[in-house]
Amino acid sequence: MSEEPVPQAIRKLQPGRLVIASHNEGKVREIRALLAPFGIDPISAGALDLPEPEETGTTFIANAELKAMQAADLSGLPALADDSGLCVEALNGDPGIFSARWAGPERDFGLAMQRVHNKLVEAGPEAGRDAHFVCALALAWPDGHIECFEGRVDGTLVWPPRGEHGFGYDPMFLLNGESETFGEMDPDRKHAMSHRADAFAKLVAAVF
Ligand SMILES: O=c1nc[nH]c2c1ncn2[C@H]1C[C@H](O)[C@@H](COP(=O)(O)OP(=O)(O)OP(=O)(O)O)O1
Numbered sequence: 303m304s305e306e307p308v309p310q311a312i313r314k315l316q317p318g319r320l321v322i323a324s325h326n327e328g329k330v331r332e333i334r335a336l337l338a339p340f341g342i343d344p345i346s347a348g349a350l351d352l353p354e355p356e357e358t359g360t361t362f363i364a365n366a367e368l369k370a371m372q373a374a375d376l377s378g379l380p381a382l383a384d385d386s387g388l389c390v391e392a393l394n395g396d397p398g399i400f401s402a403r404w405a406g407p408e409r410d411f412g413l414a415m416q417r418v419h420n421k422l423v424e425a426g427p428e429a430g431r432d433a434h435f436v437c438a439l440a441l442a443w444p445d446g447h448i449e450c451f452e453g454r455v456d457g458t459l460v461w462p463p464r465g466e467h468g469f470g471y472d473p474m475f476l477l478n479g480e481s482e483t484f485g486e487m488d489p490d491r492k493h494a495m496s497h498r499a500d501a502f503a504k505l506v507a508a509v510f
């Protein structure tokens with residue numbers, strides 16, 4: 303069996319030598335699963351006790367960049383950050399970059415999903431249920447070099463939420479063409495077709 307050539311960057315990303323600049327367990331789990339086929343076993347920002355930066359950016363990319371740069375700076379290791387969110391067409395893209403903040407300080411996504419639903423009810427019966435997830439990934443190197451990639455998937459919102467898998471808004475998101483919400487889907491299936499998988503494929507194509 304012939305071996306795949308090992309590209310330059312993957313040699314630099316040695317096991318235990320990449321930080322996932324996220325404090326969200328659900329995301330860290332998904333990013334670990336996406337990196338596993340490359341033999342990369344990353345360290346999480348939480349395990350390194352890195353602080354959670356304030357997300358002052360006005361775009362997903364800007365927030366991913368600031369999280370990745372801070373983690374690379376403080377750890378001296380390459381750092382991968384993810385800034386993501388749910389954008390609802392009838393709500394002009396809300397909650398968007400504020401998706402985590404809609405869950406309040408307790409990060410209660412039952413509450414966040416209820417808020418989305420309430421706003422759609424307020425918007426009236428003609429407001430559609432179309433929505434998309436966005437994932438911006440930023441890979442920052444300790445020398446200051448940074449690379450960014452954005453992924454997206456389109457779907458519709460269901461009510462009530464369905465399923466116990468995943469995290470965040472997964473139980474109310476139905477990917478176009480699917481019958482199970484991201485919350486009902488087997489995690490491997492979600493990892494293969496999510497916005498995070500889309501962004502990750504772009505990162506792999508460019509970096510690895
Ligand atoms: O696949 C997903 N399935 C469901 N919900 C999702 C997903 N991807 C992002 N989301 C929602 C929830 C999350 O909390 C927020 C991201 O906010 P975002 O600031 O990027 O992440 P976060 O504050 O949870 O962790 P951190 O900034 O430490 O990476 O969007």
Ligand SMILES: [Mg+2]
Pocket residue numbers: 357402
């Ligand atoms: Mg955040």
